Amino acid sequence: MMCQQxxxxxxxxxxxxxxxxxxxxxxxxxxxxxxxxxxTTYETEISEVLVPLMLMAREKINDETTYVNMWAxxxxxxxxxxxxxxxxxxxx
Numbered sequence: 001m002m003c004q005q006x007x008x009x010x011x012x013x014x015x016x017x018x019x020x021x022x023x024x025x026x027x028x029x030x031x032x033x034x035x036x037x038x039x040t041t042y043e044t045e046i047s048e049v050l051v052p053l054m055l056m057a058r059e060k061i062n063d064e065t066t067y068v069n070m071w072a073x074x075x076x077x078x079x080x081x082x083x084x085x086x087x088x089x090x091x092x
Contacts (some may be wrong), residue, residue: 007086011071012080014042019058035070035082042072042082053087065092 016035024030024045033054035042046054060066066092072082 007071008073010073011085012073014070014072016057016061016068016070020052020059021054041080042073042080043080044072044084050084050087054088056089057087060089066090067092083084 012064014035015037017038018036020034020036022032024032031046031048031051033044033046035044037049057070060068069086069088070084070091072077072084075083077083
């Protein structure tokens with residue numbers, strides 16, 4: 001079992017089954033990420049720095065040799081909007 005240390009006190013673990021992306025406006029300067037799990041769907045706005053790692057996570061979700069370690073906090077008290085607090089991609 002991989003290390004699942006909680007990055008912040010309010011963080012919760014996400015086990016993504018699908019990750020998709022969309023732009024919030026026509027200027028394409030704000031990228032929105034939708035993260036599906038078996039239980040629910042989350043949304044978050046992601047920075048340019050996080051885009052390459054999120055793309056890699058999307059590719060590796062169903063790869064049995066890779067573990068996607070994702071933690072988040074709720075931005076709106078239990079709703080769909082989250083903030084990613086930690087994202088790691090580890091080889092098993």
